[in-house]
Amino acid sequence: xxLWEAVLELADxxxxxxxxxxxxxxxxxxxEEDLAMPNMALDLIGTARTLYDHAGALEGAGRDENRLAYFxxxxxxxxxxxxxxxxxxxxxxxxxxxYFAAFMEPYWRQALHSSDAVIAGVAGKAVKEMAYHIRHAxxxxxxxxxxxxxxxxxxxxxxxxxxxxxxxLFEAGADAxxxxxxxxxxxxxWDRVIGEVFAEAGLRQPDGVxxxxxxxxxxxxxxxxxxxxxxxxxxxxxPGAVW
Amino acid sequence: xxxxTPLWEVFIRPRNGLAHKHVGSIxxxxxxxxxxxxxxxxxxxxxxxxxxxVRSADIVASDPAQAGENFEPTADKIYxxxxxxxxxxxxxHM
Numbered sequence: 325x326x327l328w329e330a331v332l333e334l335a336d337x338x339x340x341x342x343x344x345x346x347x348x349x350x351x352x353x354x355x356e357e358d359l360a361m362p363n364m365a366l367d368l369i370g371t372a373r374t375l376y377d378h379a380g381a382l383e384g385a386g387r388d389e390n391r392l393a394y395f396x397x398x399x400x401x402x403x404x405x406x407x408x409x410x411x412x413x414x415x416x417x418x419x420x421x422x423y424f425a426a427f428m429e430p431y432w433r434q435a436l437h438s439s440d441a442v443i444a445g446v447a448g449k450a451v452k453e454m455a456y457h458i459r460h461a462x463x464x465x466x467x468x469x470x471x472x473x474x475x476x477x478x479x480x481x482x483x484x485x486x487x488x489x490x491x492x493l494f495e496a497g498a499d500a501x502x503x504x505x506x507x508x509x510x511x512x513x514w515d516r517v518i519g520e521v522f523a524e525a526g527l528r529q530p531d532g533v534x535x536x537x538x539x540x541x542x543x544x545x546x547x548x549x550x551x552x553x554x555x556x557x558x559x560x561x562x563p564g565a566v567w
Numbered sequence: 568x569x570x571x572t573p574l575w576e577v578f579i580r581p582r583n584g585l586a587h588k589h590v591g592s593i594x595x596x597x598x599x600x601x602x603x604x605x606x607x608x609x610x611x612x613x614x615x616x617x618x619x620x621v622r623s624a625d626i627v628a629s630d631p632a633q634a635g636e637n638f639e640p641t642a643d644k645i646y647x648x649x650x651x652x653x654x655x656x657x658x659x660h661m
Contacts, residue, residue: 354572356593360607460603467596 328382329402329498331443332392333540335375336403339393340548341424342368343555347411357414360460364421367453371446378442394559398549399542402497406489408539408548415475416482418464422521423486425457427493430513434505443503462521469525476526483527491535498540575601576626577609578619587619595620 346365352358376389407424411417432454435447468475494508522529538544559565572594578587590609595601601620610618629637641647 354594356595356604356608359611360604363607363611460607463599463603467600 330500331379333402333497338368338372340403341407394556405539415478418461419482421461425454426517429454466525469527488533492537574623575620577605579615580617
């Protein structure tokens with residue numbers, strides 16, 4: 325296990341979630357969100373691109389961002405399971421975004437001081453993007469959770485559907501040799517943000533939910549294969565294609 | 568959804584020192600969501616440093632039927648335009 329693999333985990337998290345969020349493009353419940361979703365997707369994919377190039381350079385085997393994104397199969401993807409969860413309804417998408425951003429914001433804040441200049445550079449940009457994602461998704465979670473009977477029911481069922489994927493966020497993956505933040509240490513920050521939003525939304529974190537894990541070892545849910553098939557088909561049908 | 572969601576007018580200030588300018592409108596449930604929606608819809612290309620939103624219903628507009636009495640009396644007061652003043656060279660671009 326090496327630093328490049330740890331950077332790859334981070335890149336996969338961002339690309340897979342970015343692709344998921346982009347699936348809303350043209351399907352969001354209102355025009356305003358139809359623009360907001362691709363905004364957020366592009367934040368994530370932009371971060372992924374830099375991280376892939378960096379992982380490829382660290383690996384030293386000549387793989388660039390396109391090679392890593394489009395020519396690895398499901399079992400070689402090392403994203404956490406949360407980010408590949410299907411969009412479900414708007415409540416589920418917003419909660420997934422909140423769960424991820426509430427983890428990444430303190431992550432990047434620590435990574436600002438990384439000894440790796442690329443990581444520190446990415447962190448400077450991403451920390452602001454994640455702060456906005458927390459705000460955007462958080463305000464929706466509050467309004468849906470504390471909204472109508474129907475929206476509250478959907479929000480609560482989103483919590484039931486996704487909560488079991490939050491534990492893996494804090495699990496250690498490939499050894500980054502201290503260059504990347506320690507995931508487990510971010511638990512307090514994450515709990516605080518989620519706790520504040522849930523309190524306002526009238527939501528409760530369920531107890532005793534078994535935590536799913538395996539993404540960092542390439543063990544994924546059914547959905548990731550479908551996502552990759554769609555995302556990779558063009559690049560594989562026309563290798564080396566450019567705009 | 569849109570029928571239950573109020574309309575807001577969006578004003579963006581492009582740079583410090585300039586005034587907020589009306590750029591369009593958005594739908595949002597409340598003021599917090601309105602600022603977010605305005606950010607997502609109208610500042611995607613670095614257009615702004617500040618956002619104002621105001622409920623469209625709170626805008627008080629002049630009556631088009633009174634356009635004549637409101638605006639026509641100024642038509643023959645061309646001396647109000649600053650083109651009649653010589654500006655000294657030293658002042659430069661105003």
